Amino acid sequence: MLSKLLSSQILIYNCILFFSFSLSVNYFVDFDILNYIAYVLFHLTLVYLIFYYFNFYLIFLSFLYGIFFDVFLINNISPHLISFLFFVVLFYFTKKYLLNLSSNKVFFLMIVITLIMFFSEAIFANLQFNYPINFENLFRLFVTTIILFFPSLLIFSKIDKL
Amino acid sequence: MALSFKVKALSRSKVLKNIFLSSIFLLSFLLILFSKSDYFIVNKIKTISNTFFHPITSFIVAPVKLANNLQNQFYQFRNLKFENNILKEEIMRLKKWQALAVHNTSENRVLKRLLNATDNSISLVKTASLVSRNDFMYNKMININAGIKDGVINNMAVVNHRGLVGRTVDTSITNSRVLLLTDPNSSIAVKTISNDNNSLLQGADDGVHLISSFSKTEIKPKVGDLVVTSGNAQVFPTNILVGKIVKLTKNNFYVLPFVDFKNIDYVQVIETK
Incomplete structure (x- = not known):
């Protein structure tokens, strides 16, 4: 199990996760597109890992990243934690159905899950901590996701072949 | 024999997985609950992440920061x-x-x-520089390099040369987080200079302006009135510049802060003498 966790692909994916997380929580005022790209990349990588490299350690990873995202971006714990754990556990219980889907359907599902994640985080932040739902931000995230989805999938498939 | 051992091991691993899953959910539920009630464990997590984890993330993105600074310098030079x-x-x-x-x-x-007037001026606790910003997406917060060892405690006013910046929250030994005025959850007691119209201000939805949430008197302020802290909530000292009224609606007024929140380099933590 440990050797599986320490495989080169998983290590690279974890590096991507940590680097994109670090970029997301350090705001670059004059270059905020970088923050959007990193935030989207983190979510896409997590969703990709959930679909293709599901392991129980992912639940723990989602738990940790959920807490740190919440602490840095909201200063309270909840929206990211709930959203990440919900989707990881949802996959855990439905994987036997999801793994039968064609690759096109899986890609479509990944993009939809990523977008729902952004929206659910915004809704939780609004309901629990009174942060207004910023539709401009959400629109930027949606556009960045759509632009970034296929290039990142290409990179991921290259990593998979390592 | 071998088959029964395999079945036992599988069922044991399933039980372990279920226990792990349940404990993660229980822990998450407790953290969310404590986060709402401001429990000290959550504060501890915030402090640890601010003191130990944030410097690591800053180190990771240091090359990007350097490239960003070089780009800014190039534009300035032009x-x-x-x-x-x-x-x-x-x-x-x-x-x-x-x-x-x-x-x-x-x-x-x-x-x-x-x-023979008593001098009620403010005293400087520490001048600090900006370490990093966390005002992407949701909250409007910055990290400064002054903490408990410098005499900074929670709920101290933070200003710069233009006026009020915010207040300290989550102070650790060496760092503090500053909740900016533009955060929707920040609330400051203010008054207008022209007619002493007392009200409360909080961050507006656009992340740029401040909006009044409560007004003490019926008298409406005017567009262009200057707004200063009233000192009513005893968090901020009195008469610190906040901003200028730029828009009036039926029940509220909008204030444009004097501080340019996108260009904060140094701030001063102050307290009333």
């Missing part, structure tokens, strides 16, 4: 001549104001001595 002319004009203007200010200060000192 506009050097134009900015130089503007600064020359500003220096001329400020010199006139400086002469007036020096005269008023000495006059003020003499008058205070004559009246």
Whole structure:
């Protein structure tokens, strides 16, 4: 199990996760597109890992990243934690159905899950901590996701072949 | 024998997985609950992440920060001549104001001595520089390099040369987080200079303006009125510049803060003497 966790692909994916997380929580005022790209990349990588490299350690990873995202971006714990754990556990219980889907359907599902994640985080932040739902931000995230989805999938498939 | 061992091991691993899953959910539920009730465990997590985890993330993105700074310097260098002319004009203007200010200060000192007035001015706790910003997406917060060891505690006012920036929250030994005025969850007691209209301000949805949430009197302020802290909530000292009223609606008014929140380099943590 440990050797599986320490495989080169998983290590690279974890590096991507940590680097994109670090970029997301350090705001670059004059270059905020970088923050959007990193935030989207983190979510896409997590969703990709959930679909293709599901392991129980992912639940723990989602738990940790959920807490740190919440602490840095909201200063309270909840929206990211709930959203990440919900989707990881949802996959855990439905994987036997999801793994039968064609690759096109899986890609479509990944993009939809990523977008729902952004929206659910915004809704939780609004309901629990009174942060207004910023539709401009959400629109930027949606556009960045759509632009970034296929290039990142290409990179991921290259990593998979390592 | 081998088959029964395999079945037992599988069922044991399933039980372990279920226990792990349940404990993660229980822990998450407790953290969310404590986060709402401001429990000390959550504060501890915030402090640890601020003190130990955030420097690691800053180190990871250091090359990106460097590239960003180089790009900014390049743009500044390109506009050097134009900015130089503007600064020359500003220096001329400020010199006139400086002469007036020096005269008023000495006059003020003499008058205070004559009246035997108590000096209720503010005292500086620490001047700190910006370490990193967390105002992407949801909250509006910055991290500064002053903490408990410098005498900074929670709920101290933070200002810069333009006016009120915010207040300290989550102070650790070496760092503190500052909740900016533009955060929707920040609330400050203010008054207008012209007619002492007391009200509460909080961050507006656009992340730029402040919106009044409560007004003490029926008298409406005017567009262009200056807004200063009233000192009512006893968090902020009195008469610190906050901003200018730019828009009036039926029940609220919008204030544009004097501080440019996108260009904060140094701040001062202050307290009332």
